[in-house]
Amino acid sequence: MVTPVTIRVVAAVIELGGRYLITQRRPTAVLPLLWEFPGGRVEEGESDATALKREVRFRLAVEIRAGKLMSFVSHPYERYVVELYLYEAQVVEGQPSAVNVQDFRWVTSQEFEAYTFTPADEASMTTLLGL
Numbered sequence: 683m684v685t686p687v688t689i690r691v692v693a694a695v696i697e698l699g700g701r702y703l704i705t706q707r708r709p710t711a712v713l714p715l716l717w718e719f720p721g722g723r724v725e726e727g728e729s730d731a732t733a734l735k736r737e738v739r740f741r742l743a744v745e746i747r748a749g750k751l752m753s754f755v756s757h758p759y760e761r762y763v764v765e766l767y768l769y770e771a772q773v774v775e776g777q778p779s780a781v782n783v784q785d786f787r788w789v790t791s792q793e794f795e796a797y798t799f800t801p802a803d804e805a806s807m808t809t810l811l812g813l
Contacts, residue, residue, distance in 0.1 A: 693721030694771035745775035
């Protein structure tokens with residue numbers, strides 16, 4: 683049996699006024715049109731904070747400050763395993779814009795159930811928010 687590839691992914695939990703920033707994956711992405719906390723893959727030799735800043739800038743055209751690690755989930759998919767690290771983060775410059783995502787929303791934790799999240803993000807939210 684072949685050992686699946688492990689992908690390290692970071693995501694930002696950005697809260698403002700009791701609402702959390704979530705993004706929708708593009709129709710052409712893996713897991714199309716599902717929702718997630720903004721972030722992406724950590725490249726080789728890159729720190730989590732650097733990857734998080736780069737990915738959020740790429741997807742939403744805002745600058746963030748990465749904070750402390752909030753949650754970790756390892757989730758197996760059919761062909762790979764995602765190790766998802768969720769970090770507190772704050773927008774320090776700019777207003778989010780759907781540059782490289784299908785859409786984004788500011789939602790309360792009570793509204794999460796109205797959105798279909800990726801399995802790894804769903805598992806993280808359950809742990810993180812006690813849902």
